[in-house]
Amino acid sequence: MTTFIHNAWYAVCWSHELVDKPQAKRVLGEDIAVYRTKSGLAAAVEDCCPHRFAPMSLGHVDGESIVCGYHGMEFDRAGCCKSIPGQKNVPSRVKIKTYPVVEKHNLIWAWTGAPERADQALIPEVHWLDAPGWTPVTGTTRYECNWILLVDNLLDLTHTTFVHQSTIGTEDVASTPITTEFGNDRVYVVRDMKNTVPSNFYKRVGGFDGMIDRWQRIWLEPPSVVVIDAGGVPAGGSRKEEASDGYTGIDTRVVSMLLPVDEGTVDQIWAFVRDTQPDDRELDSDIKKSLTVTFGEDADFLAGQQANMERFPNKQMLNNTADAGVVQTRRLIERWIESDTATAEAAE
Numbered sequence: 001m002t003t004f005i006h007n008a009w010y011a012v013c014w015s016h017e018l019v020d021k022p023q024a025k026r027v028l029g030e031d032i033a034v035y036r037t038k039s040g041l042a043a044a045v046e047d048c049c050p051h052r053f054a055p056m057s058l059g060h061v062d063g064e065s066i067v068c069g070y071h072g073m074e075f076d077r078a079g080c081c082k083s084i085p086g087q088k089n090v091p092s093r094v095k096i097k098t099y100p101v102v103e104k105h106n107l108i109w110a111w112t113g114a115p116e117r118a119d120q121a122l123i124p125e126v127h128w129l130d131a132p133g134w135t136p137v138t139g140t141t142r143y144e145c146n147w148i149l150l151v152d153n154l155l156d157l158t159h160t161t162f163v164h165q166s167t168i169g170t171e172d173v174a175s176t177p178i179t180t181e182f183g184n185d186r187v188y189v190v191r192d193m194k195n196t197v198p199s200n201f202y203k204r205v206g207g208f209d210g211m212i213d214r215w216q217r218i219w220l221e222p223p224s225v226v227v228i229d230a231g232g233v234p235a236g237g238s239r240k241e242e243a244s245d246g247y248t249g250i251d252t253r254v255v256s257m258l259l260p261v262d263e264g265t266v267d268q269i270w271a272f273v274r275d276t277q278p279d280d281r282e283l284d285s286d287i288k289k290s291l292t293v294t295f296g297e298d299a300d301f302l303a304g305q306q307a308n309m310e311r312f313p314n315k316q317m318l319n320n321t322a323d324a325g326v327v328q329t330r331r332l333i334e335r336w337i338e339s340d341t342a343t344a345e346a347a348e
């Protein structure tokens with residue numbers, strides 16, 4: 001059974017990564033070539049030339065067109081063939097499949113569903129990535145697992161106590177129960193920790209040297225963006241919106257755009273944004289190092305889970321109390337998949 005939601009926008013790479021050289025991407029099992037035209041527009045075509053099926057990602061960009069590297073057929077951004085070397089007539093029926101593409105919040109988003117349904121209003125809400133007052137550090141991590149396992153992982157931070165002791169983990173995360181809230185087709189997983197020891201990561205980012213009060217509020221933004229709203233203040237202190245003066249806390253978002261590559265592979269295109277020390281490039285570099293280690297620590301667990309799921313396809317997972325948000329979010333995802341499948345079938 002598929003876990004893909006086709007009628008949706010997926011971030012395929014960061015804006016700065018998209019250059020005029022076409023790049024191969026696999027999105028929901030479909031191979032596409034993404035590129036930037038001379039005038040700077042983002043574009044995507046099927047990574048298969050209609051002529052002899054050479055990958056378009058081996059071609060090049062010429063002005064506003066992409067040119068196949070094998071025999072030189074040229075296609076514009078709408079997929080229409082503009083020229084065929086050695087041939088005067090270019091039949092108007094010669095086309096390559098294109099994908100709607102939008103550049104927003106420093107990301108390149110591709111739509112994998114019916115092109116006529118590609119509504120930009122459906123691009124996930126991730127304004128922190130380029131909003132004033134927030135400083136981002138970004139990266140991409142690949143996991144050999146189904147994308148929903150990574151959603152579970154990011155929603156349930158209990159594992160940080162055990163997996164990420166050297167960076168973001170502390171004892172209090174696993175021992176503090178979560179609560180869940182609902183609203184707007186989302187499940188919010190909330191954990192508040194008072195008078196707790198800061199993690200090594202929080203000590204570095206927030207400069208804390210004593211106990212802190214910290215919070216986590218996590219949700220899945222449809223179809224596959226996990227937002228972790230997290231932060232901390234010195235124990236007993238006020239959060240930014242309530243502090244009259246002397247705010248010394250940190251407010252952060254870990255925004256993970258999950259790109260389901262295929263059923264057993266997912267890319268996490270992530271950003272850590274903070275509200276403090278906007279000009280500290282050394283801090284940027286420490287954050288990047290620390291989070292690269294952190295996400296790398298998850299990779300073996302997730303790949304192992306995937307392997308076990310394939311080995312025991314009929315076994316059911318056990319749900320503990322801390323999994324409440326994961327279970328409820330999985331129900332939401334199931335509904336989104338069903339409705340997406342129904343939409344696709346109705347269109348056939």
Ligand code: FES
Pocket residue numbers: 049050051052053054068069070071072073
């Ligand atoms: S395979 Fe692309 S032009 Fe021949």
Ligand SMILES: [Fe+2]
Pocket residue numbers: 153159160163164294295298
């Ligand atoms: Fe993790």
